[in-house]
Structure formats: structure tokens, C-alpha cells
Amino acid sequence: MAEAATTNSSSGFSPFFDLFSGSSRFTKPSFARASVSVVAFAFFYVLASITYNLLFHPLRKVPGPLFHRATKIPWTRAWIAGNLHHSLLALHEQYGEVVRIAPNELSFISAAAFQQIYGTDSIARNPRLPALNGNQHDIMFWTNIADHTRFRKYLIHSLNGPSAISGHESVIQRNADVFRRQVEAQANANDRVVNMTNFYDWLTFDVAGDLLWRESFGSLEKLETHPWQELQGVAALGTYGVLIAQFPWLEKIMRALTPRKLLELMLDVVKEKQKTMLPNAGVASLASAKFPGLLSPNEVNANLVILVNAGGETTSTTLNAATYFLTRNKACARKAREEVRAAFASENDISHPKVTQLPYLNAVILETLRLAPVVPTSISRYAVREVLIDGAMVPKGTCIRTTNFAAGRYSTYFRDASEFRPERWLGHPSFESDNRAAIQPFLSGKHSCMGRKFAEMEMTHVLARLLWAYEFELVDDTFGFCEQRTNLLWEKGPLNVRMIPV
Numbered sequence: 001m002a003e004a005a006t007t008n009s010s011s012g013f014s015p016f017f018d019l020f021s022g023s024s025r026f027t028k029p030s031f032a033r034a035s036v037s038v039v040a041f042a043f044f045y046v047l048a049s050i051t052y053n054l055l056f057h058p059l060r061k062v063p064g065p066l067f068h069r070a071t072k073i074p075w076t077r078a079w080i081a082g083n084l085h086h087s088l089l090a091l092h093e094q095y096g097e098v099v100r101i102a103p104n105e106l107s108f109i110s111a112a113a114f115q116q117i118y119g120t121d122s123i124a125r126n127p128r129l130p131a132l133n134g135n136q137h138d139i140m141f142w143t144n145i146a147d148h149t150r151f152r153k154y155l156i157h158s159l160n161g162p163s164a165i166s167g168h169e170s171v172i173q174r175n176a177d178v179f180r181r182q183v184e185a186q187a188n189a190n191d192r193v194v195n196m197t198n199f200y201d202w203l204t205f206d207v208a209g210d211l212l213w214r215e216s217f218g219s220l221e222k223l224e225t226h227p228w229q230e231l232q233g234v235a236a237l238g239t240y241g242v243l244i245a246q247f248p249w250l251e252k253i254m255r256a257l258t259p260r261k262l263l264e265l266m267l268d269v270v271k272e273k274q275k276t277m278l279p280n281a282g283v284a285s286l287a288s289a290k291f292p293g294l295l296s297p298n299e300v301n302a303n304l305v306i307l308v309n310a311g312g313e314t315t316s317t318t319l320n321a322a323t324y325f326l327t328r329n330k331a332c333a334r335k336a337r338e339e340v341r342a343a344f345a346s347e348n349d350i351s352h353p354k355v356t357q358l359p360y361l362n363a364v365i366l367e368t369l370r371l372a373p374v375v376p377t378s379i380s381r382y383a384v385r386e387v388l389i390d391g392a393m394v395p396k397g398t399c400i401r402t403t404n405f406a407a408g409r410y411s412t413y414f415r416d417a418s419e420f421r422p423e424r425w426l427g428h429p430s431f432e433s434d435n436r437a438a439i440q441p442f443l444s445g446k447h448s449c450m451g452r453k454f455a456e457m458e459m460t461h462v463l464a465r466l467l468w469a470y471e472f473e474l475v476d477d478t479f480g481f482c483e484q485r486t487n488l489l490w491e492k493g494p495l496n497v498r499m500i501p502v
């Protein structure tokens, strides 16, 4: 009878408590009992977190779907599936300008929120983000504010100073010459069909090398993807890195999966280039000559890695998306071509500053950045202290996102929001009520893009030359640029375009 009572109390609902009771049974727990205890603990932990997130969390009043407010599961699922951009757009359409997209994370899309988030010291880069690139001290991910100011000072003159800009144009010109020659050769050899994804990736990577060291990577000449770009497959860094930032306890596992080799390879390439660079020419040597010793050698290398990545992938994606939209909107391509042909006497005459000032061409690029922003769901920030953003009181520690993809397609902000209409940037009366201030493709404030001028020169130059020479025709009519996966950036597949001479 006594034995029966003992057996009863140690089975059923009690193993969870037994595990922590210090009873003699705890010293020899069976594997099954321990497992049940762990499961029970996990169950109660999850239940308690969900209850807290829904009923007691300081963000409990911010709108969002129940499952998103309760757990990180929907966010994580969308991230891994590569469709967080579409998922957040749908949430904003349903819940408005501020949405609680995970228990501790908000997404904003209004222009006012943009100004507040990027214009205040109460909001900083997410401290988990340096994990994304191996904790390198660089301008993009490293969170120390004094270091960031130093990195910006180091780069600003050589990237944007007036004398530097004139040198930059020759970089664009000579790489665009190779690009045009190789695109034409490929078109001739392949029934006029060219995979523009490859060509834009090669071009912008070569340009980045030339910009920094006055020596391109030679990808266009060799028609070969450099291991840096191949490995980057951006998916790996972006997907794993952001997951690390979300779930710090995953860091060890993720590190094992993240191509560590990639970080080493990028740094090795930079170190080699640094050894052989010409003096007084590219950004790398100009910056070090102007501010000797301002950055340590490791900091210089880390920042040059970022410049290659920030300069290459962004412009490549935008050129890729613009080409896609122009294949889908032939009338826009025609107008842009007419504008270019009216402004220049021949393709060889296409040059800065005139080409960067063509209104329709610029509107094509802005419209592309509205529909396909290069960082679709932004690089997340976090609240250093409690702060009011767009009417929402955001507690310290909250993760904050400005979802560019959703802002650009939000139907309250833009008429025909998912249509490609460059006219909306040119004062056309049909689009008078558009909320253009919600589009900040280069960001504003202390983290605004340092390569904006250069990017605009490069993109207008290249697009103008292609428009001059070709009509674009999409080979696979079922292809949709914006249906591709995204992580931090876009995971671009082949963009096969028939390049028909005009």
C-alpha cells in the first residue's frame, strides 16, 4: 500500500518537480523521466513567454497579428523562406504604418518614422549585427559610435570630394567600355540572349576594385565570377548573419555553418590589393594619404571589404531590377532612350555630369528603388533608451526595422503602388498625392550612404549606354524580379534578356 502511494506520487504530473526537489529519486533519474521533465519545463517556459508577450509586454498595444505578437516563429519562417519582404508588406497593408512583427520587434514605414529613427541617438545599430561579418571593425556593422565617426571621416573625401569624383568617372567609363564590348560579344554568340545578372555582377565588382585600387578584378575580361562573389552568394552571410542577430544562442551553430572562409577570403584579397596599389589614385590610397594612421591596418582592411560589398551588390541589383522593369514597360524604355539620344550625339559622348541629370533616366532609377529597394527589409536597429516613434512608445531594447519594400508599395502612399511609373517622380498630376518622402533608398542621417554620388554616376552611365544601343526583351515571360527570395539583400537568379540592336 505504502509502495503503491510512492509509485503514484513519482509518476503522473510530478516528474518536473521531482527533478528539482533534491529527493533521492533525483540522484538516479531515468532517462525517460528526465526527458519528460525537460519537455514539461519547455512547455511551461513557452506558455509563460507567450502569456507575457501578449498580455504584459510593453509593446502589447502595438497592432500586429496574434501569432507574430506571441512568438518569433512567423518572422523566422518568413526569413528562412526568403519572403519576409512580402510578408511585411501584407502586414502593413492590414495593420497600418507601425506593426509589431515579432514579440520584441516593430516595423515602420512612414517618412516621419524614418526621420526619427535615423536622426536620433536613442536608436543605434543592433549590437548583434557585428556577428554578421565576424566582428570586424567596419563602418557598416560595427556599433561603436566614435569608431563610426572616424571611419566616415577617413572615407568621405576620397569617395565624395570634388577632385576624387572626376577620377571616379574614368573608372566608370573604362569598365563600362569593357562591359559593352563583352555584352555585345555574348549577344552575338548566343542568339542575342545575355544573362544580365552575371554581366552586372561582374561590372559592378570590377568597378569597385578599380574605384578602390585603380585595378579592376578582371571579371568582365575573363567572363568569370571571382571566388569572392561566388562565395558571397550573399544568401549565406545575410541569412545566417541576421539569424545570429535574432537568436544569440544560435551563434555557435550558425558560425559553424556560415562560410567562415568567405570572410578570410575577402580580407586576403584586400590585403593583396593593398600591397600592390598605385599611390595617389584609388580611394584606398587617397584615404590613407589624407589620414595616415587614423585607422589601424585591420580597420582599413575591414572597411575596404565593406566598400567592395556595399558598392558592388547594391548597384548591380538596381541595374538588374531597372532592366527587368524596362523589359516589362516598353513605353518607359522608349522614353528613356529618346531622352538619352536627345542629350548626346553618340554613345561615346555619354558622360557625367549631364547623364546624371537626365530627369526621366533618374526617375527610372528612383522608381526601381521604390519597387525593388536593395535592402528590402532594412538593416535592423534597436532602441538604446525609451523613445517615441511615429506615435508608438518604444521601450529600450526593442528591435526596429524600416521596411523599404513595404513603404514603396503601401497602397495608402502610392497610386498604382505596384506599377512601374517613373512619371510619379516628375510631377505628373496623376501622382500628385503620392507620399514620395516615404522613399529613402540611400537613407538619411549619420548612416546615410557614402557612395550615393558614385552609384548615381555609375547607374545612369551604364543604363544610358545600354538604352542607346539596345531594346531589351525578357526571354522568360514568367519571370518576376520581385518574386525572388530576399535575405538582407536580393537572391538574384539569371536575368536572360534579348539585347536587340536599335
Ligand code: HEM
Pocket (backbone or CB within 6 Å): 139, 140, 152, 307, 310, 311, 312, 314, 315, 318, 369, 374, 375, 378, 379, 441, 442, 443, 446, 447, 448, 449, 450, 451, 452, 454, 455
Ligand atoms: C544603388 C546603389 C546604392 C544604394 C541603394 C545604397 C544604399 C545604402 C543604404 C540604404 C545605406 C544605409 C544602410 C544602413 O545603415 O541601414 C548605405 C550605406 C552605405 N553605403 Fe550605400 N548604397 C548604394 C551604393 C553604394 C556605393 C556604390 C558605395 C561605395 C562605393 C556605397 C557605400 C556605402 C557605405 C560606405 C555605407 C555605410 C555608411 C555608414 O554607415 O555611415 N553604397 N547605402
